[in-house]
Amino acid sequence: MSIQQDNQFQAIISHAKEYGFVFPSSEIYDGLSAVYDYGPYGSELKKNIRDYWWKSMTQMHENIVGIDAAIFMHPTTWKASGHVDNFSDPMIDNKDSKKRYRVDHLLEAKADQLREKGEQQAADTLLASMDALLAAEDFAGLKELIIDQKIVCSVSGTANWTDIRQFNLMFSTQLGSVAEDADTIYLRPETAQGIFVNFLNVQKTARMKIPFGIAQTGKAFRNEIVARQFIFRMREFEQMEMQFFVRPGTEGEWYQYWKEARLQWHLSLGISKDKYRYHDHVKLAHYAKEACDIEFEFPFGFKEVEGIHSRSDFDLTQHQLYSKKKMQYFDTEINQNYVPYVVETSIGLDRMFLLVMANAYEEETIAKEDGTTDSRVVMHIPAKIAPVKLAVLPLTKKDGLPELARELMDECKPYFKCFYEEKDAIGKRYRRQDAIGTPFCVTIDHQTKEDQTVTIRYRDSMVQERVLMSKVKDLVLEQVM
Numbered sequence: 276m277s278i279q280q281d282n283q284f285q286a287i288i289s290h291a292k293e294y295g296f297v298f299p300s301s302e303i304y305d306g307l308s309a310v311y312d313y314g315p316y317g318s319e320l321k322k323n324i325r326d327y328w329w330k331s332m333t334q335m336h337e338n339i340v341g342i343d344a345a346i347f348m349h350p351t352t353w354k355a356s357g358h359v360d361n362f363s364d365p366m367i368d369n370k371d372s373k374k375r376y377r378v379d380h381l382l383e384a385k386a387d388q389l390r391e392k393g394e395q396q397a398a399d400t401l402l403a404s405m406d407a408l409l410a411a412e413d414f415a416g417l418k419e420l421i422i423d424q425k426i427v428c429s430v431s432g433t434a435n436w437t438d439i440r441q442f443n444l445m446f447s448t449q450l451g452s453v454a455e456d457a458d459t460i461y462l463r464p465e466t467a468q469g470i471f472v473n474f475l476n477v478q479k480t481a482r483m484k485i486p487f488g489i490a491q492t493g494k495a496f497r498n499e500i501v502a503r504q505f506i507f508r509m510r511e512f513e514q515m516e517m518q519f520f521v522r523p524g525t526e527g528e529w530y531q532y533w534k535e536a537r538l539q540w541h542l543s544l545g546i547s548k549d550k551y552r553y554h555d556h557v558k559l560a561h562y563a564k565e566a567c568d569i570e571f572e573f574p575f576g577f578k579e580v581e582g583i584h585s586r587s588d589f590d591l592t593q594h595q596l597y598s599k600k601k602m603q604y605f606d607t608e609i610n611q612n613y614v615p616y617v618v619e620t621s622i623g624l625d626r627m628f629l630l631v632m633a634n635a636y637e638e639e640t641i642a643k644e645d646g647t648t649d650s651r652v653v654m655h656i657p658a659k660i661a662p663v664k665l666a667v668l669p670l671t672k673k674d675g676l677p678e679l680a681r682e683l684m685d686e687c688k689p690y691f692k693c694f695y696e697e698k699d700a701i702g703k704r705y706r707r708q709d710a711i712g713t714p715f716c717v718t719i720d721h722q723t724k725e726d727q728t729v730t731i732r733y734r735d736s737m738v739q740e741r742v743l744m745s746k747v748k749d750l751v752l753e754q755v756m
């Protein structure tokens with residue numbers, strides 16, 4: 276990350292805290308590493324992103340239904356899914372500092388450094404070697420690559436590395452009050468398994484016909500070893516996942532469909548296409564047929580925000596094996612019983628939140644008519660998901676203006692989130708709304724009393740115009756639906 280990018284990223288983190296978007300968890304006790312709390316505007320924004328996803332999946336697709344499964348699941352679930360044995364990352368420790376690193380992160384950071392020095396070719400070669408060695412699970416080869424690249428620990432500055440080992444990322448806890456009798460259970464590391472184990476319940480009760488999908492949002496937990504970059508990599512986070520069940524043989528088409536559809540979802544928020552790219556996986560899980568990431572250009576480079584995976588019948592077959600319950604579907608069109616294939620879309624809600632914040636943040640210099648300049652920090656959050664849609668601002672606290680403003684508040688409040696404020700100069704109030712990304716501000720002034728018009732001010736262009744107060748609700752609704 277260049278100094279400029281780093282400054283930009285630090286500015287976003289400070290802004291997120293100062294304006295009530297994201298706080299470090301239990302901050303009065305100095306925080307908890309890689310765990311965060313969402314404040315008043317953050318929780319609104321997060322909810323709006325979740326709702327936007329949920330609506331696009333379950334309301335806009337007649338063949339996708341939702342569930343809300345528990346975080347705790349029978350421990351055999353994680354045996355069947357492969358998480359107990361395989362949900363681990365290759366790690367390496369520096370013997371001098373005792374600091375532990377994820378191997379792929381060390382090598383990716385090196386590739387970033389090479390790219391910054393203009394050595395694009397060397398960076399690409401390094402990443403290609405890493406992908407090939409990871410795919411072959413060649414840990415000795417990976418260690419050699421780290422040594423050949425002269426990668427050193429950021430704390431000790433030495434290349435005194437241990438061998439590479441795998442570390443499981445699941446958190447475990449005990450079910451029941453007496454430890455000796457207790458069963459070890461896990462905090463789910465992904466929401467997907469709650470969907471797989473409910474496949475038949477959902478298919479039967481909602482009378483779903485293949486192809487169909489099951490969507491879910493909820494918390495997931497991973498004991499990430501390298502937890503940094505703010506809410507990009509957290510130990511407790513939220514996922515929005517959808518498993519799409521299809522007839523075997525059609526998974527290739529559906530994979531292409533969802534790969535395209537998911538990118539379109541991102542673009543539907545008005546975020547520039549240039550900021551996105553696909554990364555097709557070279558290292559595929561043994562059961563996976565195809566997989567790709569949708570990557571976004573964060574201030575620290577292009578990184579995964581969402582994964583699309585063609586998972587074959589792996590999960591349902593595994594659960595069939597371990598539970599001894601049939602996980603089959605009878606397809607009346609071809610008169611056949613089969614275990615459906617699955618195409619999954621999986622996006623991190625917190626990571627999407629960071630994407631929206633990073634994309635929205637701008638420190639803008641404004642040229643004024645008298646030749647001087649002014650500046651503002653503005654969050655260009657898409658109107659559809661902005662925490663507050665409309666700020667209603669009476670110009671003064673007297674002359675009946677607050678009463679008129681209250682009338683507008685009462686009219687709009689049931690439809691979208693509004694904010695009322697009568698304190699401070701109007702310019703100062705506009706700036707505060709810019710900083711939280713409110714797309715529309717309405718000022719009630721003395722003219723309102725005469726002709727029932729108000730001044731509406733648009734966040735991005737700062738253009739102001741007079742409109743009838745009775746039109747405000749529909750004008751905002753049109754932009755936020």
Ligand code: ATP
Binds near residue numbers: 621627
């Ligand atoms: P990464 O390679 O970044 O660890 P992953 O490939 O393990 O991610 P998946 O298991 O595919 O991630 O999870 C799907 C999505 O969940 C990711 O695209 C990401 O948006 C989100 N996600 C995964 N791990 C975390 C985390 N620790 N903190 C926040 N979001 C996460």
